Amino acid sequence: MHVHIYCENGETKFWLEPEIELARNYRLSRLQLKQIEEIIEEHYNEFTGAWQTHFSS
Numbered sequence: 001m002h003v004h005i006y007c008e009n010g011e012t013k014f015w016l017e018p019e020i021e022l023a024r025n026y027r028l029s030r031l032q033l034k035q036i037e038e039i040i041e042e043h044y045n046e047f048t049g050a051w052q053t054h055f056s057s
Helices: 030-042 044-055
Strands: 002-007 010-015 021-026
Touching: 002 030, 010 030, 021 030, 030 044
Parallel strands: none
Antiparallel strands: 002 010, 010 021
């Protein structure tokens, strides 16, 4: 499971399993990556639930 994040300054990809981990970064600062990771942690169950719903169909 993973999520892609796109914003005006760049993009990134984070693995959700087996743990939240940066997979790829293009032009985002360390501060932006930290903020994104915090959002992923806060909404982890929503992301994994949506992934399972989408890909189990």
